[in-house]
Amino acid sequence: MAIIEFVANDLCLDLVNTEIVEHGQPVDLLLSYEHLLDWLAEANLISSSNLKILKKWKNSEEANDVFAQAKTLRASYHQLAEDLIEGKTPSPSLIKQINTLMAQDSMYPQLKQSVDRYQIDFVREIKQPIDLMPVLAALPIDLLTQKDLDLVRKCGNPACVRYFYDSTKNHKRRWCSMDGCGNLMKVQRFRQKNKT
Numbered sequence: 586m587a588i589i590e591f592v593a594n595d596l597c598l599d600l601v602n603t604e605i606v607e608h609g610q611p612v613d614l615l616l617s618y619e620h621l622l623d624w625l626a627e628a629n630l631i632s633s634s635n636l637k638i639l640k641k642w643k644n645s646e647e648a649n650d651v652f653a654q655a656k657t658l659r660a661s662y663h664q665l666a667e668d669l670i671e672g673k674t675p676s677p678s679l680i681k682q683i684n685t686l687m688a689q690d691s692m693y694p695q696l697k698q699s700v701d702r703y704q705i706d707f708v709r710e711i712k713q714p715i716d717l718m719p720v721l722a723a724l725p726i727d728l729l730t731q732k733d734l735d736l737v738r739k740c741g742n743p744a745c746v747r748y749f750y751d752s753t754k755n756h757k758r759r760w761c762s763m764d765g766c767g768n769l770m771k772v773q774r775f776r777q778k779n780k781t
């Protein structure tokens with residue numbers, strides 16, 4: 586299995602990027618509920634204690650159901666990325682779906698003492714697979730509320746399907762990763778140039 590990488594500069598796009606193309610073939614990096622959990626832990630969206638509790642649900646009907654819902658949501662985020670690249674507004678039905686799922690969120694504020702004052706920490710109760718849906722639903726919030734939607738890009742390698750958020754100063758980032766596609770395209774250009 587290919588290693589899951591976080592190259593998009595945005596977790597929503599990173600989730601979309603769990604569907605890649607390798608040697609011309611589409612490859613899904615999320616093949617099970619457990620893969621989804623690993624991705625969420627890797628993305629720091631669930632804690633290691635959450636992970637432990639949630640892993641106990643593997644092979645359950647609840648877990649399979651949430652996994653299927655997560656994949657459907659990922660497909661919607663894929664469409665969202667495409668829409669943003671084409672300059673379209675996100676589909677109202679997606680926003681509605683996100684809001685419905687976020688309404689189930691168990692997140693609540695807690696005061697926590699820091700050195701000489703208090704701060705607010707947001708805590709989420711994650712005890713069963715379904716509790717993951719608000720976490721997944723919240724993924725596009727940062728992109729849609731904090732980021733410049735014109736800077737969502739698709740990798741410049743025609744054989745690659747990964748997306749990223751271009752946060753470079755001059756907005757000229759072209760590749761999902763410099764060592765991967767960036768390097769590959771450089772080598773190809775070099776070969777092309779030296780053929781003639």
Ligand SMILES: [Zn+2]
Pocket residue numbers: 740741742745746747760761762765766
């Ligand atoms: Zn790429």
